[in-house]
Amino acid sequence: MSITQKLDLYERLMRLDKPIGILLLAWPTLWALWISAAGRPDWLIVWIFMLGTILMRSAGCVINDYADRDFDPHVERTKNRPIAAGLVSKKEALILFAALSISAFLLISRLNKLTIALSFIALFLAVSYPFTKRFLAIPQAYLGIAFGFGIPMSFAAQTGQIPAIAWLMLLANVLWAVAYDTEYAMVDREDDLKIGIRTSAITFGQYDVLAILFCYVGTLAIMAGVGAWLKLGLYYYAGLLVALMIAVYHYTLIRTRERDKCFKAFIHNNWFGAAIFGGILLNYLDSTLASLRGL
Secondary structure (H helix, E strand, C coil), X not given: CCHXXXXXXXXXXXCCCCCHHHHHHHXXXXXXXXXXXXXXXXXXXXXXXXXXXXXXXXXXXXXXXXXXXXXXXXXXCCCCCCCCCCCCCHHHHHHHHHHHHHXXXXXXXCCCHHHHHHHHHHHHHHHHXXXXXXXXXXXXXXXXXXXXXXXXXXXXXXXXXXXXXXXXXXXXXXXXXXXXXXXXXXXXXHHXXXXXXXXXXXXXXXXXXXXXXXXXXXXXXXXXXXHHHHCXXXXXXXHHHHHHHHHHHHXXXXXXXXXHHHHHHHXXXXXXXXXXXXXXXXXXXXXXXXXXXXX
16 A cells, blocks of 8 residues: 555544534634633634644544444444554554644643643543443533533633633533534434444434534523623624524424434534634624724
8 A cells, every 4th residue: 555545544534534523623712712812812822722623633533433443334424434444453543643642732732831731631531532432321512521622721821720711611512512413423323223332312312403402502592691791792692693593504404304414414513613703703803993993
């Protein structure tokens, strides 16, 4: 096998050809980077976190496929993944995971001690998440903590502390992750039932769509509370309104529980996260412009 072919397999293993995971990890981190800095984040920190997001999401995909190597061959959607298909060895996967994790740590090592300490928790969450599907009824909640841990880390990096608002935002992200990853799990429900993997789609059963809607509403309600706490303006709430409209659109897709439509809803969650960030960004831009006009 040529080097080019091997690199292509590693790219597939890291899911760089499917960037939705990176985006779902990046949006809550961006929410926190802007809110923790009142709209004026340190651009070096932004760069470190965005590059770290790519590295850690890639590492998470590698360790996920390593953990699921005995399950993936039996699932239609995952049977052709590099490890499941026998194209990448277990040793190669572990070496790649270590290289990605070390690279991410080297980035974080430029920041303060609190952020560095939190990075070890983030690594533990990334490594342990794939195994929670064996025993947790709703492993998607654990995923929400892992995918949202950039929130407390962002506050720590820019302020040296983790205020209560950061934990509220993390809770909002947990609910959002349960919503979008349940949509994802609905695609594989029949296969997961056969092989014994536990997912929220299975746990919620006939109430899966209702549970997803509850999680969307919970996410937006908490983020509205964050806005009230910080006295954010109309642009922020406009972003939440757009996100609500997107959630309603997702309901129209998933209500029939068709696989393709559920997967489409999952992918479309990129715009849900983007809408919230757009409201945050516009809010602080408006405040900055208002301050400049007052000079």
